[in-house]
Amino acid sequence: MNRRQLLLTAAGVAASLALPGLASAQNTIKVGILHSLSGTMAISETTLKDTILMMIDEQNKKGGLLGKKLEAVVVDPASDWPLFAEKATQLLEKDKVSVVFGCWTSVSRKSVLPVFEKNNGLLFYPVQYEGEESSKNVIYTGAAPNQQAIPAVDYLMKDLGVKRWVLEGTDYVYPRTTNKILEAYLLSKGVPAADISINYTPFGHSDWQTRVAAIKRFGATGKKTAVVSTINGDANVPFYKELGNQKVSAEDIPVVAFSVGEEELSGLDAKPLVGHLAAWNYFQSITTPANTAFINTWKMYIKNAKRTTNDPMEAHYVGFNLWVKAVQKAGSADVEKVLAALPGLETPNLTGGIAKMLPNHHITKPVYIGEVRADGQFDIVWKTPGTVPGDAWSDFLPTSKPIEADWVALKCGNYNTTTKVCSGQNYK
Amino acid sequence: MLVLVALCLALSSGITVFAQTPDETLRSTLGTLREASFPDKEATVATIADSGHPGAPFILTAFLEDRLYSRDSDLAIVIVKSGETETFDLVDPLTQADAGNVPKDGFTKIGTNNRLRRVLRTTVARFTLASPDAAVRLSAVQNMLRSLDDQTMDLLRARAAIETDAAVKDEIEIGLAMSSLDSGDAAAKLVAIDRLSDRVTTDVRNRLAAFLEKNPDGSFVEADDKVRAAAASAVAHIDNVRSFYSGVETLFFGLSLGSVLVLVAIGLAITFGVMGVINMAHGELMMLGAYTTYVTQLLMPDSIGLSILVSIPAAFVVSGLAGVILERTVIRFLYGRPLETLLATYGVSLILQQTVRSVFSANNRAVETPAWLSGTWQINQALAITNNRLYIVLFTMLVFALLLAVLKRTRLGLDIRAVAQNRSMARAMGIRTQRVDAMTFGLGSGIAGMAGVALSQLTNVGPNLGQSYIIDSFMVVVFGGVGNLWGTFIGGMSMGVVNKLLEPYAGAVLAKIVVLVALILFIQRRPRGLFPQQGRSAEGH
Numbered sequence: 001m002n003r004r005q006l007l008l009t010a011a012g013v014a015a016s017l018a019l020p021g022l023a024s025a026q027n028t029i030k031v032g033i034l035h036s037l038s039g040t041m042a043i044s045e046t047t048l049k050d051t052i053l054m055m056i057d058e059q060n061k062k063g064g065l066l067g068k069k070l071e072a073v074v075v076d077p078a079s080d081w082p083l084f085a086e087k088a089t090q091l092l093e094k095d096k097v098s099v100v101f102g103c104w105t106s107v108s109r110k111s112v113l114p115v116f117e118k119n120n121g122l123l124f125y126p127v128q129y130e131g132e133e134s135s136k137n138v139i140y141t142g143a144a145p146n147q148q149a150i151p152a153v154d155y156l157m158k159d160l161g162v163k164r165w166v167l168e169g170t171d172y173v174y175p176r177t178t179n180k181i182l183e184a185y186l187l188s189k190g191v192p193a194a195d196i197s198i199n200y201t202p203f204g205h206s207d208w209q210t211r212v213a214a215i216k217r218f219g220a221t222g223k224k225t226a227v228v229s230t231i232n233g234d235a236n237v238p239f240y241k242e243l244g245n246q247k248v249s250a251e252d253i254p255v256v257a258f259s260v261g262e263e264e265l266s267g268l269d270a271k272p273l274v275g276h277l278a279a280w281n282y283f284q285s286i287t288t289p290a291n292t293a294f295i296n297t298w299k300m301y302i303k304n305a306k307r308t309t310n311d312p313m314e315a316h317y318v319g320f321n322l323w324v325k326a327v328q329k330a331g332s333a334d335v336e337k338v339l340a341a342l343p344g345l346e347t348p349n350l351t352g353g354i355a356k357m358l359p360n361h362h363i364t365k366p367v368y369i370g371e372v373r374a375d376g377q378f379d380i381v382w383k384t385p386g387t388v389p390g391d392a393w394s395d396f397l398p399t400s401k402p403i404e405a406d407w408v409a410l411k412c413g414n415y416n417t418t419t420k421v422c423s424g425q426n427y428k
Numbered sequence: 429m430l431v432l433v434a435l436c437l438a439l440s441s442g443i444t445v446f447a448q449t450p451d452e453t454l455r456s457t458l459g460t461l462r463e464a465s466f467p468d469k470e471a472t473v474a475t476i477a478d479s480g481h482p483g484a485p486f487i488l489t490a491f492l493e494d495r496l497y498s499r500d501s502d503l504a505i506v507i508v509k510s511g512e513t514e515t516f517d518l519v520d521p522l523t524q525a526d527a528g529n530v531p532k533d534g535f536t537k538i539g540t541n542n543r544l545r546r547v548l549r550t551t552v553a554r555f556t557l558a559s560p561d562a563a564v565r566l567s568a569v570q571n572m573l574r575s576l577d578d579q580t581m582d583l584l585r586a587r588a589a590i591e592t593d594a595a596v597k598d599e600i601e602i603g604l605a606m607s608s609l610d611s612g613d614a615a616a617k618l619v620a621i622d623r624l625s626d627r628v629t630t631d632v633r634n635r636l637a638a639f640l641e642k643n644p645d646g647s648f649v650e651a652d653d654k655v656r657a658a659a660a661s662a663v664a665h666i667d668n669v670r671s672f673y674s675g676v677e678t679l680f681f682g683l684s685l686g687s688v689l690v691l692v693a694i695g696l697a698i699t700f701g702v703m704g705v706i707n708m709a710h711g712e713l714m715m716l717g718a719y720t721t722y723v724t725q726l727l728m729p730d731s732i733g734l735s736i737l738v739s740i741p742a743a744f745v746v747s748g749l750a751g752v753i754l755e756r757t758v759i760r761f762l763y764g765r766p767l768e769t770l771l772a773t774y775g776v777s778l779i780l781q782q783t784v785r786s787v788f789s790a791n792n793r794a795v796e797t798p799a800w801l802s803g804t805w806q807i808n809q810a811l812a813i814t815n816n817r818l819y820i821v822l823f824t825m826l827v828f829a830l831l832l833a834v835l836k837r838t839r840l841g842l843d844i845r846a847v848a849q850n851r852s853m854a855r856a857m858g859i860r861t862q863r864v865d866a867m868t869f870g871l872g873s874g875i876a877g878m879a880g881v882a883l884s885q886l887t888n889v890g891p892n893l894g895q896s897y898i899i900d901s902f903m904v905v906v907f908g909g910v911g912n913l914w915g916t917f918i919g920g921m922s923m924g925v926v927n928k929l930l931e932p933y934a935g936a937v938l939a940k941i942v943v944l945v946a947l948i949l950f951i952q953r954r955p956r957g958l959f960p961q962q963g964r965s966a967e968g969h
Contacts, residue, residue, distance in 0.1 A: 038782075040892055042790040159466070160543055171937050201936040204896045206887040207688070209681040209817065210931045213674075220630035234792070234888045234896075241797070241886070245814040247804055251546040267792030267888070272802075275542055371541060381466070381541040 028071035029064075029333045031056055032091035034102025034112070034123075039079025040233070044312075045104050047263060048126060049074060051313045052101045054301040055320040065327055073097055081111045088112040092119040098333035099124065099323055101316060106130060106173050113138065122335045124323065126315035128258060128281075130177035134392040134405030134413035137335075139342065140362045141319035141355075142312060143281050144390040145181050149228070151367040152256050152279035153182060155382045156226045157189065160254065163223040164195045166215050168231060168239075171200040175230035178258070182228060184396040195223070205235045208242035216246060219253045227255040236260055237268045244272030251275065256369070262308035265376035273372040277381075281351075281365040282314035285377045288352040308376070318355045318363065321347040343408050353387050360405035361413070362390025451522055454481045458505040458521060461538050462498040469540075470547050477551045483522045485555035490521070492548040497535040505538070550575050554583055562593040569599040573606070573631075581607050602627055609635060614652040621655070625662040628673075628810045633666045673810040678928055684817040686924025687824035688886065690917050691879040692897045693904035694828060697916040698872030699751075700905055702848045703865065705759055706766050708773040710901060711894025712780035713873045716750055717743035717880020718889045719784060722793045733798035736881065743877035750780075751873020755866050763865075777898075781891045792890035801885060820882050827878060828917055834871070835913070844868045848911070907947055909957030919958050923947075 033052050035045035056070045064070055073095045077084040084103065091097050092115065099122045103109045106129050116123050116137040128143040156162040167182055169175025179198055186196055197218050199211065219225030231239055236257070243255065256277040262284045265273070284295065294317065299305050323338065325345050330337035342357050349355045349365070356364045364387035370378025392413070393400040402418045404410065412422035457475050464472060473491070476484050490496045490507040497506055497516070506527060509517040516535065518527035540548065553571035556564050569587075572580045584600050591597045605620040624632050639650040639659035650656050692714060699707045717739075724739040725732060754776060762769045801819060804812040835841035843864045846854040855861050883893060908919025923943060930939035954960070 038785075038790075042785070043792065043890065046790055159541075199935065202940060205936060206896070207681075207685050209684065209814070210678070210928060211936065213677060213681070214932065217630070220634070222631065222634045234890065234892070237792070237888045238886055241816075242814070245802055245804060245816055246812070251542050251549070254542050263791070266794070267890070268794045269796045270794075272797075275545070277542075379539055379541075381539070 028069045029066070029327075030071050030073050030095060030097040032095065032097035032100035032102070033072055033074045034077060034084065034087055034091060034100050035104070036079040036108075037074075037076040041079040041104055041108075043233075043267075044263065045079075047310070048101070048104070048312055048316055050302060051298075051316045052320065054298065055317065057301065058297065059320075059324060065324060066331070066333070077108070081105075081107050084108040084111045085115050088115040088121070088123075089119070092116070092121045098122070098327075098335065099338070101126070101319065103127070104312075109138070110173075120335055122323075122338060124316070124319035126312045126319060128311070130174045131181070131392055131394050132177060132397075132400055134360050134362075134407075136339070136361075136407060136413060138361060139319060139322070139357070140390065140392075141315040141322075143365055143367075144362055144392060145178055145394055146391045147281060147365050147367055147388050148258055148279050149178050149182055150185060150396075151384055151388065152258070152277070152369060153185065153228065155279075155369050156228075156254070156256060159382060160226065161224050162226040162254075163191070164219065164221065164225040165191065165197070166218055166225065166227040167196065167198045168211070168215070168227050168229050169198075169200050170205070170230065170232040170235060171202055172232070175200065175232070178230050179228075181394045181396050184398075188396065201231070201235065203232070203235065205231075206238045208239050209246075212239075212242045212246050212248060215253065216248055219248075225253050227253060229255050229257040230259065231257070232259050236264065240268075240273045240276070243276075249275070250277075250371075260372075261310040261312075262376060262378070263310045265372065266306075266308050270372060270374055270376045274374050276372050278370050278372065278378060280311040280368055280370065282309075282311045282349070283351075283368055283370050283378045283380060284309045285370070286351045286368070286380065288350065290348060290352070291350040294350050314350050318347060318349050322355070322357055322363070339407070355387070356389075358389055359408040360390070360392045361407060362392055364389045450479065450481050454479055454483065454522060455505075458487070459503060461496070461505060462503060462536065466541055466544055469538075469544055473544070473547055473551055477554070481522070483524065485552065486524055487521045488548055488552050488555070491538065491540065492545060492552055494537060494540065496521075496538040498538060500534045500536060506535075508535075511537075546574070550580070554580065557583060557587050562596055565591075565593065565596045566599060569596060569603065573599070573603045576603060576607055602632075606632070606635060609639075614655050617652070617655045618658055621658045621662050625665055628666050628669045628808075630670075633663060633670070636663050636666070670810050673808070676811060677813075678932070679925065680813055680817070682925030682928035683921060684821055684924070685928055686921035687821045688882070689900055689904050689924050690920035691820070691824045691827065691882055692876075693901040693908075693916050693920055694824075694831065694913070695872040695874070695876035695879060696901045697905050697908070697911075697913055698831075698875065699869055700902070701911045701913070701916065702844060703868055703872075704766075704910075705763075705869070706770045706773065707754075707759075707872075708770055708898065709754065709777040709780060709894075710873075710876055711896075711898035712777045713747045713750060713876035713894070714880035714883060714897060715780070715784065715889075715891070715894040716747045717877030718795070718884040718893055719788065719793070719880075720746045720877065721881045721884040722788075722795050722889055725796060732796050733800055736798055736801065736885070739881050740878055743881045744874040745877075747877025747880065748870040748874030751876075752866050752870040754873070755869035759869065760862070760865065777894065781894070784891045788891075790891060792888045795884040795889050797885055816885050820886070823882055827875060828913070831875065832913060840864075840867060840871075844871075903944075903947060906951065907957055909959035909961065911961040912957075912959045915957055915959035 033049050035049040036042050037046055037049060053072055056072050059065060060069050073091060075087040075091060077087045091100055101124045103112060103125050104127050109125055112123065113135055117135060121137055123138045124141055125138055126141050128148050131144040165186060167179045169179055183196055183198065187193065201211065215227060254277055256279055258279060260278050261280060295309055298309055299307055322342065322345055325347060326338045326341040327333050330341040343359045345357045346354050351366055353366050366387050367384045368380050369382040370380050373379055392405040393403040395401050402416050404415045404417055405413045406415065407413065410422065415422045457472060461469060461472055473488065476487060494511055495508050497508055499506055505521055507519040507521050509519060515529050515531055517529050520527050549571050553568040556568040559565050572584065584603050588597065588600045588604065591600060601623065605623040608616045608620040621636065636659045639656055641649050643649055648656060696710050699705050720743040721739040724742055725735045728735045758772050758776060759769060762772060801816045804814050805818060806812045835844060843859050846859055847861050847864045851861055887893065904920040904923060905916055907923065908915030927939050927943050930942055934942060
């Protein structure tokens with residue numbers, strides 16, 4: 001994103017705020033972008049804002065949508081969870097946007113959920129998350145646990161013969177829920193509880209000496225050991241550095257990460273990570289014509305040939321295209337009509353497959369396992385044969401096993417199939 | 429396309445039936461690699477290794493190092509000298525003759541995964557066992573010990589007879605002893621256990637501990653009582669030694685965490701402790717130091733090892749200058765008004781963060797770790813210390829000693845102490861207190877910059893680097909006693925050690941909370957910290 005565009009957008013926002021009811025406001029469809037541009041999450045979220053701006057730009061070059069131009073409304077929730085709800089209210093009530101693309105962390109999503117349900121807005125959420133949720137007003141284009149964590153564990157178990165598991169996470173809702181699901185899954189596969197070790201460290205943990213030494217000890221029993229990492233954000237770099245320094249090689253104890261992608265690797269010296277694994281639904285190194293075109297457009301748009309693409313960007317790409325198709329199908333950008341049009345829609349993803357919108361507001365995605373290369377890209381070592389449908393409520397947790405989400409037949413995101421009750425959303 | 433490949437494969441394997449030269453057999457084996465799955469590739473590696481072809485070690489080494497490629501035009505397997513050059517220098521896999529220099533496109537890498545690389549490494553080790561270099565032989569034996577089978581045992585036995593290097597011979601004997609544990613002969617087992625009992629590695633321990641386990645029906649896995657007793661005493665011995673060294677290791681972890689705390693706090697001990705300025709931008713001065721390291725590496729990309737050494741003085745100058753400017757333009761107008769200073773410096777910290785975001789982007793920057801800073805120092809089989817932590821402990825000691833020397837032995841130090849003790853008296857004695865203020869603040873900031881260089885080797889270099897350390901550094905200074913450098917040193921070290929002692933039992937989250945709560949209670953009892961300043965100067969300026 002160059003600064004001039006930001007200024008122009010900002011000026012546009014200011015103008016539309018200052019002069020409501022001008023002709024220009026009616027001839028555009030407003031698209032809200034709710035990503036942090038400052039604070040700790042700016043590292044990840046700024047890229048997503050730029051992705052949506054690029055998609056809007058591309059759509060406008062094609063003549064816009066329903067004969068109208070798309071107009072971006074960018075707000076900055078500054079990595080501050082309550083501010084997310086405030087900015088969402090502003091987008092929905094004041095700017096009256098037709099759709100919002102936004103949020104990264106689960107906390108921010110949970111914070112804006114009541115706002116979107118109250119105002120009947122529409123949010124496209126592009127990041128892999130812990131599941132256990134399906135809102136009428138949210139489309140989850142990122143991976144649910146069964147589209148990332150479970151296949152990754154399957155790969156380690158079947159292809160690498162892993163017998164002992166360290167589930168290492170940052171202490172917040174996504175790792176805790178994911179690890180609960182994974183633990184239940186591993187136990188169901190006959191892994192003894194003594195062979196599973198679960199640990200949490202605080203956000204931004206930088207002194208990994210004790211933990212890595214403990215992982216080494218845990219892995220020294222002769223059984224093949226792997227680490228499943230839900231370590232978030234900045235804590236990853238010191239973790240991998242410590243692994244490298246203590247000579248824990250990927251051949252002995254591989255680490256499979258759910259939050260380390262191309263963007264994160266571009267900010268660090270990737271050598272200590274070589275051979276470690278990541279599970280995603282998209283990798284930049286996958287060569288398909290669509291992906292090559294997307295990467296080129298992105299590099300042109302951002303005017304930097306070194307910029308990388310990553311999984312949440314692809315989720316936004318798919319989400320944006322689904323929304324465009326739904327608007328075209330409904331003949332209107334009205335939220336109710338778009339929501340009715342969305343389920344069943346299909347759009348090609350960037351890896352040569354088709355993303356289908358499911359009734360539970362999740363999409364179908366392929367799962368890839370990549371090994372880190374020294375240049376910060378990934379070598380694909382495994383992929384699912386087809387796409388995997390997203391499961392909102394995990395089948396491996398006893399509490400969520402009987403729960404179904406279906407916004408077409410049941411009109412409910414939280415339907416208990418044993419008691420036959422739709423309990424609505426429950427925010428924790 | 430697939431049909432074509434299959435046809436080619438069928439053709440090439442067809443040829444081998446008739447023409448039995450080893451070269452062609454190997455070439456056709458190689459040909460299958462392009463389309464093979466990882467398990468197939470594993471089998472192919474074994475075939476190549478067993479072929480006895482003189483080119484096999486060369487091919488497998490290239491495979492391990494990701495230098496094996498398949499040419500898209502004729503599906504021939506070639507080796508490149510390096511995968512990182514602009515163009516490929518091709519080498520023929522069988523003859524090792526140069527095959528020309530060609531552009532990179534038109535080749536597909538024969539990929540490996542973790543498991544395959546492990547197999548390759550042990551396979552290559554078999555060939556390097558005969559290397560004239562003892563170090564190469566040692567690593568070959570170590571690699572082979574990772575997966576012992578009959579074939580590798582035979583190789584090791586043969587090698588043991590002719591091995592001359594003591595270390596390599598020792599390593600081989602360990603391997604042979606490990607394998608004789610599996611034999612049925614009790615006497616051989618006893619000898620092997622005796623041989624292994626002074627080897628305090630976890631794999632030996634686990635192997636011996638397996639003798640003590642019981643079958644589901646209650647009988648022991650190992651029937652012989654003597655063997656069991658010997659194994660039990662060996663395991664107890666190994667556990668003893670290992671638990672001692674793991675205590676030493678924890679202590680070192682604590683000292684290294686403590687030295688990071690001291691390093692980030694020591695600059696603050698000057699600006700906050702000696703001058704009484706609550707500088708919320710202290711973390712950002714460290715961040716500037718870390719970015720200076722990044723820029724230095726950009727400027728000298730060919731000598732990363734040296735760049736760290738260069739960036740230490742560079743970071744001191746950059747952050748020191750930033751500190752002097754900060755003092756001259758903001759802080760000096762606010763002396764004696766701590767609340768305003770706090771707010772103003774907090775504002776400055778936000779400005780600095782955003783500046784870095786605008787100049788370097790919000791993304792983290794990659795700072796490389798030079799070779800001499802990575803890796804471990806293997807003291808014995810049970811204890812290894814990571815080099816980067818060791819150097820940071822030493823660096824902290826050095827910075828601390830230098831700082832003490834500056835304060836105690838130089839004219840500037842004398843001035844600083846004089847102004848800190850009694851400003852008006854110092855001024856009356858002809859000391860230019862304003863200049864001393866600026867220099868003191870610059871000194872503290874410069875040390876923060878040097879801490880930033882060290883942090884760049886431990887954590888992310890990004891706009892938020894400073895924020896994650898500012899709380900810790902204030903904590904250490906307050907705990908140690910404001911205005912006392914030794915207090916900061918001992919306070920930081922003891923907080924590090926306590927934190928690391930707690931971590932294995934309480935977990936990282938709880939350990940940090942416990943340390944914080946203990947600190948609050950301590951400050952309640954002794955508000956002036958560990959080593960309170962004595963005398964009138966303690967009453968403030």
